[in-house]
Amino acid sequence: MLMAMLGAFQIASAALPTVYNGRAGQTAVRPPEIDTTIAIDGSLSAPVWQRAAVLTGFSLYQPVDQRPAPDSTNVLVWYSPTAIYFGIQAFETHGPVHATLADRDKISGDDNIEIHLDTFDERSRAFVFIVNPLGVQADGIKNERGGFIPGSNVFPGQNDLTPDFIWESRGQLTPWGYQVEIRIPFSSLRYPALATERWGIQVQRNVQHSGYQETWTPAVRANASFITQEGTLVGMSGMRHGQVVELNPELTNTVSGTPCCSPDMASWQYHASPQLGGNIRWGLGSNFVLNGTVKPDFSQVEADAAQIAADSRFALFYPEKRPFFVEGSDAYNVPNTLVYTRQLVQPSAAAKLTGKLGRTDVAILSAFDAPQTTPDGSRPLVDIVRLQRAFGDQSTAGLLYSDRVGGGRSNRVGGGDVHIVFGKLYYAQFQGVLSTTHMGDSTANGTLWEAVVDRTGRAFGFHYNVLGIAPQFAADNGFVQRTGVVEPKIANRFTLYGGPGALIERFETRISTNGVWRYNDFFALRSILEDQASANTQFTLRGGWQVTVTPSLSTYAFDPSAYTSYRTGSPAAPAPFTPSPRTPTALGTFGVTSPQFATWDASISTTLGNDVDFQETSRVHRQDYNATVDLRPTGRLRVTGTYLSSQFTRRSDGERVVYTRIPRLKVEYQVARPVFVRVVAQYQSSEQAPLIDPRTGTPILLPNGSGGYAPAGASTSNGLRVDWLFSYRPTPGTVFFLGYGNSMAEPDPLAFTRLRRTSDAFFIKLSYLLRTSPF
Helix, strand or coil, X not given: CHHHHHHXXXXXXXXXXXXXXXXXXXXXXXXXXXXXXXXXXXXXXXXXXXXXXXXXXXXXXXXXXXEXXXXXXXXXXXXXXXXXXXXXXXXCCCCCCCCCCCCCCCCCCCCEEEEEEECCCCCCXXXXXXXXXXXXXXXXXXXXXXXXXXXXXXXXXXXXXXXCCCXXXXXXXXXXXXXXXXXXXXXXXXXXXXXXXXXXXXXXXXXXXXXXXXXXXXXXXXXXXXXXXXXXXXXXXXXXXXXXXXXXXXXXXXXXXXXXXXXXXXXXXEEEEEEEEEEEEEEECCCEEEEEEECCCCCCCCCCCCCXXXXXXXXXXXXXXXXXXXXXXXXXXXXXXXXXXXXXXXXXXXXXXXXXXCCEEEXXXXXXXXXXXXXXXXXXXXXXXXXXXXXXXXXXXXXXXXXXXXXXXXXXEEEEEEEEEECCCEXXXXXXXXXXXXXXXXXXXXXXXXXXXXXXXXXXXXXXXXXXXXXXXXCCXXXXXXXXXXXXXXXXXXXXXXXXXXXEEEEEEEEEEEEEEEHHXXXXXXXXXXXXXXXXXXXXXXXXXXXXXXXXXXXXXXXXXXXXXXXXEECCEEEECCCCCCEEEEEEEEEEECCCCCCEEEEEEEEEEEEXXXXXCEEEEEEEEEEEEEECCCCCEEEEEEEEEEEEEECCCCCEEEEEEEEEEEEEEXXXXXXXXXXXXXXXXXXXXXXXCCCCCCEEEEECCCCCEEECCCEEEEEEEEEEEEEEEXXXXXXXXXXXXEEEECCCCCCCCCCEEEEEEEEEEEECCEEECCC
C-alpha cells in the first residue's frame, strides 16, 4: 500500500510544472520531453501545457535596466522529438494591447514577444522568433559579431529580419492581456548533433504603450554583449532533424511598356520577359545547408525606400531583399561590408553552402553574374569564402577570400579579422585585408586595415577606432564608399537614468570627433583633409517619447584629385579648376519620435545650418526635413506617409543650387493573414542649378564627350511612380504576386496637372515550395 502511494506521488510530482524565475537566478531550464503533437490554435487549453516548464520573473531592460518588469509574463516551454513548443501568457493591466493583422515581419508597431534561441551556445548569435498578440510572425537572426549584417541594413546586435523560417503560431486577445501558442520544428533550425543539447535562450517582451523592453533573464546595459546574458535550455535529447529538401520552382513574367516613337511618342510598345527558374535547398542534417539556384527571380516587389545623398560623393547603401542571398546571410558578415551581395546583379546560376564544423562557421558562394558588369560584356565568375572560428567565451577570428574574374578584369580580396571580448564590458577588433586587381596590362594592389576598442558601460562607454584604406584598394563584391583615406574616430557616451515615474527616464549623449587624412598624408604627418565634432544627445521621456538634438562642427579641405575633370573660364580657353580653401561648417539636427500609439506613430527631424556643396566646393545654407507618420485606423489597414527634402542655397549669391523633395505614400490592407493588397506612390522632384566656380563666379566646365568642355548646366526632373500589388504568401517560398506599376513625368514640380506616362509594367510571379522531411 505504501509503495503504491509513493508511486502515485511520484507520478503527480512529475506532472507538476517547474517554475524558473529569471530574477531569482533560475536560468538553467530543463524543459520536459513529451512525445505528442497538438494543434496550434492559440488557446493553450491542451492538457500538455500543464506539464510545461514555466519561465517567469521578467526584468526591465530598456530604457532603464536593473528593475523588476512592471508587466507580468509567463512563457511555457516543452519539446517533442520533432519540435519545441512555447506558450506565451502576457498580462497587461497598465494600458491597451496593440495588435493588428499584418504581413510577415511588419509587427514592430504591435506588442510582441521575441524568443531568442542560441542553438550552438555561442553567446554571440541567435535565431529570433517574434509574435504579436494575434500570432503574426517575424523572424530572423541576432548577430553581435563585427560589421554590417549583409542581409539587411542593420548593425551587430540588432535583429536582422530578412531570413524566413517555417514555424507555426496563433494568438488571441484575452480579458487580462494576450496569449500565443508557438511550434518551431527542429527541421527549421540549425544545431549541433549532440547526445544532449545545451541551447541559450532569452525572451524579450516589447510593450508599446510604455516603450519598455523586458527580458526574462535580468540583462543589464553594462555589458559588451546582450546575448551572453541569456539563460539555457539543458537536458534536451532524442531530437530528430533529418535531411530536409526544398524545391522551389518559380515562374515570372514582366510585360514592360514604353512610348514610341518620335516626335509625338503617342503609341506604345510592350515587351514580355517570361522566365522559368527555381531554387533548391538541401538541409544536410542539423548543421549544413546547400542552396542552388538557376535563373532566379531577383525582382523586387517593392522599391527601395527613398534616400537622399546629402554628400554627393558617395553611393547609397541599400539592404539585400532577394531570397536566395538572404538564406544564411549572417554567415557572410564581414567588418567594413566587404561582402555586399547586391553587387551580384543578375546571376544565371549560383550555389552556396553554409554551416558549422565544431566552432567554425563555413560559408561558400559561387555564381555567374550578368555580362553588363564587365568591360567586355562576358559573364564573370564570382566566388566568396568566409570562415569564422569562435574561441574563448565570445571571441571570434575570421578569414575572407573573394574574387570576381572575367570580362577583361579580375579582382581578388583576401584577409582576416579578429573580434575579442574581454573584461565583460570591452571588445577589441582588428582587420587586415589585401586586394589585387588586374585590368589589361595593369595590376594594382591595395590594403584595408582597422583597429577598434569599445567599452559598453551603464553610465559611461566609448568607441575608438582607426580605419585605413589605400588608394589602390578595391572590393568588387563589397561596399566600400571611399578609398585613399585614413579615418580615426573617438566617441564617448555618457548616460543618466531617471527614477521610477520620472519625466526623463534616460538622458544620453555621445560626444564624438573624427578626422579624414589622405592615405599618404597620414603617414607623412601632413595636414588633415576633413574633421568633425558632434554631440548626439537623446532624451527618452516617460511614455516612450524620444527627443534628439545633435550639433556638429566640421571643416573641409577639398581634395584636388577629385576635381581633375573640372575646368573653368570659357569653353574656348578652359583653365584648370582650383577648389575652394578649407571651409568650416556648423549644423544642428533636431528630431522627435512619438511612442507607438494604438492607431498611429510619427517622427520628424530637421537639419539646419551652414554646409558645403561638394559639387562646386561652395559654401551653402542647408535645410533638410524628414517626416514619417504611420496610421493604423483599423486592425487591417496601414497607411504610411513620408516626406524627405534637402535644399542647398549658395551663400555668396543666395541662389538655390540643389533642391530635392520626395513625398511617399504607402497603403496596405491585410485581407487575411496570408493576403494583402498594397499601393505605393512616390514623387521625386529634383532641381540642380548650373555649377559655378566659387572663386571666380564663372561657370564650371565638364567634358562634353567630344574632346572639349561645356558648362555644367541646370537640370530638373519631376516624376511620379505608382505601384500596385496583390500578394498571397501562405508560407515562405510559396507566393503569388500580381502587380502593375507606371512612371509619369511633368514639367512643373508637384503640379499634378500635366503628368505624362513614360513607362509601365505588369508583373506576375508564381512560386511553390515543395518540402520533403522525414518528420
